[in-house]
Amino acid sequence: MAKRTQYWLMKSEPEEYSITDLKRDTREPWDGIRNYQVRNMMRDDMRVGDRALFYHSNAGKETGVVGVMKIASEAYPDPTQFDPQSAHPDPKSDPENPRWLCVDVVYEGTLPRVVTLQELKTYKTLSAMRLLQKGNRLSIMPIKQSEFDFIIKQAGK
């Protein structure tokens, strides 16, 4: 288990939930995760105080990194898995032993501009990022502090 601050990139489709929504809500459960790999990372590796880039996926030309947030809770059972009205109910999840977890995130800031996926691809510094690897489908992934810092720095240019 890591002790020092870790850095993440977290995807959301802006039509579902955008950085503007998080700015308004300030704090929000990052729910709806239905991927075991991602769940395990939230459970085993994420810690309160970790920082994350907010990434808009499936947003056409606006696809890219748009903001910064902080992890504000340990992983806990995602209530939406038991809600038939939610986008991703899971009837097979046992309330006694919930299958899916979420964490709370807190808004930190919106970048002065979108650092687009197209742009991210042009930086050699970032070429090892999982985000840029072909076939990557994780909606949350760890990134290096240097990558986190680099992207924020580019946003200011």
Add this chain to the structure above:
DNA sequence: GCCAACGTTGGC
């Protein structure tokens, strides 16, 4: 809207 790349499910 298309489709490539993956993940999951379930029959055997």
Add this chain to the structure above:
DNA sequence: GCCAACGTTGGC
């Protein structure tokens, strides 16, 4: 344990 069928993600 294999693998075909199916579902989802997400870039384009």
